[in-house]
Amino acid sequence: MTDIAAPNAEGLRRDAAAERFSLFALCLPAVLLVLVTMVAPVAWLFYLSFLDDAGATTLEHYRRMVEQPSYFRTFRTTFEVSVLTTAICVAFGYPLAYFMAQLPRRAANICMIAVMLPFWTSLLVRTYAWLVLLQRRGLINTWGMELGLWDQPIALVHNLTGTLIGMVHIMLPFLVLPVYGSMRAIDRDYLRAAANLGASPTQAFWRVFLPLSVPGLLAGATMVFILCLGFYVTPAVLGGGKVSMVANRIATDIEMFFNWGAASALGVVLFAVTLLLLWGASKLVRLDKFLGGGA
Amino acid sequence: MTWLSAPASETQITHARRLWLYALAGVTMFFLVVPSLIVIPMSFSESQYLEFPPREWSLRWYRNYFGSVAWMDATATSFKAGVLTMLLATTIGVAAAYGLHASRTRWSGLIQGLLLTPIVVPVILVGIGVFYVYARLGLVNTLIGIVMAHSMLAVPLVVMIVTSALKSYDANQELVARSLGASRPKAFFLVTLPQIRFSVVTSAVLSFLTSFDEVIVALFVSGGANSTLTRNMFASLRDQIDPTIAAISTLVIVLTSALLVISQLFGRDGR
Amino acid sequence: MRNAALPISIRQLSKSYGRVRVLDDVALDIRSGEFLTLLGPSGSGKTTLLMMLAGFVRPDQGIIRFGDADIVRLPPHKRDVGMVFQNYALFPHMDVGANVAFPLRLRNVPRDEAESRVERALELVRLGGFARRRVDQLSGGQRQRVALARAVVFEPRILLMDEPLSALDKQLREHMQIELRQLHERLGMTTVYVTHDQREALTMSDRIAVIDGGRIQQIDAPRSIYERPANRFVAEFIGESTFVPVIAQAGSCAIGPARLRLPDGTPDGAMLMMVRPERLRPLAGPPAADEYTLEGNVAETVYQGDSMLLRVALSGGAIVAVRLGGGARMPHPGDAIRLALRAGDFHLLPSDAA
Numbered sequence: 011m012t013d014i015a016a017p018n019a020e021g022l023r024r025d026a027a028a029e030r031f032s033l034f035a036l037c038l039p040a041v042l043l044v045l046v047t048m049v050a051p052v053a054w055l056f057y058l059s060f061l062d063d064a065g066a067t068t069l070e071h072y073r074r075m076v077e078q079p080s081y082f083r084t085f086r087t088t089f090e091v092s093v094l095t096t097a098i099c100v101a102f103g104y105p106l107a108y109f110m111a112q113l114p115r116r117a118a119n120i121c122m123i124a125v126m127l128p129f130w131t132s133l134l135v136r137t138y139a140w141l142v143l144l145q146r147r148g149l150i151n152t153w154g155m156e157l158g159l160w161d162q163p164i165a166l167v168h169n170l171t172g173t174l175i176g177m178v179h180i181m182l183p184f185l186v187l188p189v190y191g192s193m194r195a196i197d198r199d200y201l202r203a204a205a206n207l208g209a210s211p212t213q214a215f216w217r218v219f220l221p222l223s224v225p226g227l228l229a230g231a232t233m234v235f236i237l238c239l240g241f242y243v244t245p246a247v248l249g250g251g252k253v254s255m256v257a258n259r260i261a262t263d264i265e266m267f268f269n270w271g272a273a274s275a276l277g278v279v280l281f282a283v284t285l286l287l288l289w290g291a292s293k294l295v296r297l298d299k300f301l302g303g304g305a
Numbered sequence: 306m307t308w309l310s311a312p313a314s315e316t317q318i319t320h321a322r323r324l325w326l327y328a329l330a331g332v333t334m335f336f337l338v339v340p341s342l343i344v345i346p347m348s349f350s351e352s353q354y355l356e357f358p359p360r361e362w363s364l365r366w367y368r369n370y371f372g373s374v375a376w377m378d379a380t381a382t383s384f385k386a387g388v389l390t391m392l393l394a395t396t397i398g399v400a401a402a403y404g405l406h407a408s409r410t411r412w413s414g415l416i417q418g419l420l421l422t423p424i425v426v427p428v429i430l431v432g433i434g435v436f437y438v439y440a441r442l443g444l445v446n447t448l449i450g451i452v453m454a455h456s457m458l459a460v461p462l463v464v465m466i467v468t469s470a471l472k473s474y475d476a477n478q479e480l481v482a483r484s485l486g487a488s489r490p491k492a493f494f495l496v497t498l499p500q501i502r503f504s505v506v507t508s509a510v511l512s513f514l515t516s517f518d519e520v521i522v523a524l525f526v527s528g529g530a531n532s533t534l535t536r537n538m539f540a541s542l543r544d545q546i547d548p549t550i551a552a553i554s555t556l557v558i559v560l561t562s563a564l565l566v567i568s569q570l571f572g573r574d575g576r
Numbered sequence: 577m578r579n580a581a582l583p584i585s586i587r588q589l590s591k592s593y594g595r596v597r598v599l600d601d602v603a604l605d606i607r608s609g610e611f612l613t614l615l616g617p618s619g620s621g622k623t624t625l626l627m628m629l630a631g632f633v634r635p636d637q638g639i640i641r642f643g644d645a646d647i648v649r650l651p652p653h654k655r656d657v658g659m660v661f662q663n664y665a666l667f668p669h670m671d672v673g674a675n676v677a678f679p680l681r682l683r684n685v686p687r688d689e690a691e692s693r694v695e696r697a698l699e700l701v702r703l704g705g706f707a708r709r710r711v712d713q714l715s716g717g718q719r720q721r722v723a724l725a726r727a728v729v730f731e732p733r734i735l736l737m738d739e740p741l742s743a744l745d746k747q748l749r750e751h752m753q754i755e756l757r758q759l760h761e762r763l764g765m766t767t768v769y770v771t772h773d774q775r776e777a778l779t780m781s782d783r784i785a786v787i788d789g790g791r792i793q794q795i796d797a798p799r800s801i802y803e804r805p806a807n808r809f810v811a812e813f814i815g816e817s818t819f820v821p822v823i824a825q826a827g828s829c830a831i832g833p834a835r836l837r838l839p840d841g842t843p844d845g846a847m848l849m850m851v852r853p854e855r856l857r858p859l860a861g862p863p864a865a866d867e868y869t870l871e872g873n874v875a876e877t878v879y880q881g882d883s884m885l886l887r888v889a890l891s892g893g894a895i896v897a898v899r900l901g902g903g904a905r906m907p908h909p910g911d912a913i914r915l916a917l918r919a920g921d922f923h924l925l926p927s928d929a930a
Contacts, residue, residue: 018648019637025649026634029408036404037416039397040460047457048423051434058437102333109330112313124334130561131341132518134538135554139340141546142347147354149343182337201316211318240427243520247542257429261524264433277430284425477665483652484630484659484736485679485726491653495678499669 052281059274071275081259081276088255091170091245092238095177096185099234102178103185104227110186111193122190129183137247140176141167144248168250176248177238184237185230192226193219225295232291236284256280345558348551366552375537376549382527383517383534386451390516394456395509398463403493405464406471417468421461428521431458436525446528454526455516462515463508470504471497503571510568514561581609581766582643582733584629589638591624591790598624599635600790606768611760613769613777616787617813623738625787626770630736631655642734653682658727658765662739664719666711672698672722673707679730697729698722700759717748724756728763735765741776753779774814778802786810804923811850811925820849820894821927832891834868836917838924846927853885853899855921858907859914867916870896874911888913 144167204214242257263273309321350359444450482492627633631652701721794806805811822829872890
């Protein structure tokens with residue numbers, strides 16, 4: 011057979027580029043959508059946060075955030091609520107995940123339905139349910155007084171307590187899922203090895219099992235904390251206006267004062283903190299391994 | 306009790322010593338499940354005040370809901386927005402997930418990151434930002450505006466679910482299909498899609514629910530004739546406790562459960 | 577079903593990923609109807625080459641001809657090649673019949689004809705009557721056959737196989753090797769077969785192309801590859817071998833006291849003599865007329881069931897491996913031993929230093 015010259019590198023490169031482009035074109039609609047409805051708005055808000063009413067560049071909105079005590083209170087409330095919610099979720103979610111991880115698969119899947127149920131139930135429906143349960147003449151107060159547990163209706167809602175209960179209810183699945191996933195992945199042989207080396211069951215848990223489940227716990231807790239920071243509906247309804255978190259403050263700034271600069275600046279800070287936390291957490295643990303575990 | 310004094314497993318303490326764990330897990334699951342369900346019996350109460358168990362049963366609040374033009378309009382808007390969001394987000398999300406999965410360029414990481422960011426951006430920021438941009442584009446209070454914003458919120462879910470399905474799917478099948486004479490699109494529709502259909506249906510259901518349940522963006526960009534159900538529910542939750550909401554909530558729970566069952570059935574013979 | 581097979585010719589085929597050259601200016605001619613095996617270690621580029629033939633990997637440059645047509649820029653679905661993958665890649669959402677009918681459906685073959693062709697293809701792989709079975713009801717070997725039927729049912733003129741037997745257990749694998757070989761004889765398609773298993777390559781192929789580092793090291797019939805490897809890599813990759821450094825001088829060389837005559841035309845200088853362990857035999861009496869005698873001591877013995885392996889330190893200093901039948905008497909380490917080597921049973925390679 012005769013030898014053939016191969017000057018076709020150029021054509022092959024073009025084919026490769028065309029294929030790459032057609033695959034990229036598949037992503038294009040989604041990319042455009044996200045650019046128009048997320049990147050552009052957020053960038054615009056970022057820009058607005060540096061403008062005063064007259065349209066001149068200013069750091070005023072950020073300065074106010076440091077100087078005005080009302081902003082400081084908003085940040086403190088946001089932080090407190092987020093920390094408390096995360097802590098309560100860990101306190102209840104970790105044991106639940108631990109319990110589920112030791113059940114046989116079938117039983118664990120049934121429990122999983124219990125965990126996923128609120129996940130799938132409308133946020134507003136659940137918020138409404140809590141309102142019904144917790145209000146002054148709500149179920150819990152009625153029953154509590156009928157049973158003689160307390161005499162006067164206690165304030166369970168339109169305050170921090172109500173907000174926390176509602177938020178924990180929403181956030182628990184986000185904690186349980188990754189923790190459960192990481193616990194299932196722990197090989198029982200580690201515990202057998204620990205027992206073989208002389209560890210008591212309690213020691214084996216603290217020294218072996220707990221450390222191995224930490225990545226899932228960290229991923230879940232980070233996710234819970236970050237989602238808490240941006241909460242709006244629950245504090246607005248169950249907090250009854252008394253628990254003002256950053257998101258509520260942003261909405262108020264827009265709805266009542268039309269103060270786009272101040273609202274934008276708050277939004278920028280909220281987003282920046284979120285990104286910072288995500289970045290920090292991703293240094294410690296592979297978040298993507300645990301996210302999407304709910305699907 | 307022999308069960309109590311037996312260790313939970315060969316490397317664990319006895320059941321008796323960790324009864325507290327079972328109690329805690331039980332209480333937590335009770336906490337997770339029961340509150341959502343309690344609105345169901347309450348929606349059938351005759352009373353203006355929410356009582357449990359209701360003293361008298363009636364369909365009063367359902368009549369109230371179905372008789373109200375405002376509620377009906379809002380419901381129609383929510384359904385329209387939900388279905389359109391489902392179609393849009395699922396289509397472009399599946400396309401993007403496939404595109405990202407099939408190409409391995411240095412851009413794909415960046416694009417994937419971009420498509421997933423809506424998960425971590427605080428929704429309130431999206432809400433006011435979209436409102437600001439829409440005001441300039443004349444999209445405020447329009448169905449298309451709601452659908453676009455809701456689709457953006459749903460796209461990351463679709464991309465995540467479908468990407469993980471594509472990862473566990475045997476890519477050789479698509480190669481085989483192509484070697485046997487199928488063009489790339491044909492191979493996708495004949496071989497790949499049927500096998501990731503469970504994930505596609507799941508993402509479609511999730512997209513619908515994302516839109517149907519969404520409150521914050523709807524609060525800012527839906528209004529007037531195009532108010533969504535959630536927007537109206539939220540408004541009436543802030544004002545007073547109207548038992549009509551219990552009826553609506555019950556219907557929403559029924560709808561959600563139905564969708565879940567459908568998506569489960571659809572994916573039965575999946576793998 | 578037999579129809580004209582196509583020859584394949586490849587020229588100047590190259591591919592790099594970043595700095596790694598996966599294929600380096602490969603030229604290869606595959607005859608029509610030939611069973612050619614691409615044999616090499618993992619990462620050698622053999623699978624990349626196969627994927628280029630199928631159209632799934634695009635080379636940086638080069639020409640691939642099926643017959644007279646340059647198909648290097650043709651997309652996979654227009655190439656008309658049958659392909660069988662390592663994991664079979666049967667479509668789980670279709671039954672066996674639909675799997676095999678898939679390529680016919682894409683070619684708009686009428687239903688009746690398609691059905692009879694599917695049945696014929698299934699009979700060919702001895703799965704007649706399996707059309708309505710579900711894929712997950714099949715054993716590994718059966719799946720492999722369905723994949724094969726699917727790849728040949730549309731009568732492609734080239735068949736590509738990517739380690740199709742590696743997922744099967746040893747016994748089934750050996751059985752399928754023979755079956756594949758028979759099928760090839762019946763169908764006569766040009767077949768390119770990728771494997772890293774040298775025994776499989778030797779058993780099945782008309783010719784073997786040994787690939788390493790993105791280059792074809794040698795292409796030849798199995799026997800020639802085994803007995804006359806082109807270089808040390810081929811010699812080591814295929815079969816067991818030991819190397820004795822020798823100095824060629826005026827057509828002969830010395831190993832200890834023995835003086836071996838080398839083939840005509842051997843240049844003077846340092847060489848490597850390759851010896852296969854099974855071609856050495858312990859000598860009790862005098863050697864045959866065409867045998868040389870090598871002397872040494874047993875250094876190590878390994879019992880391996882059907883055979884025994886000895887390491888023998890020759891009196892020249894080199895160490896050779898010797899394979900004995902399982903029934904032979906096992907010598908002890910330290911025993912003096914004499915080995916017989918026939919004149920045609922060694923092969924000279926250029927020395928490493930060269």
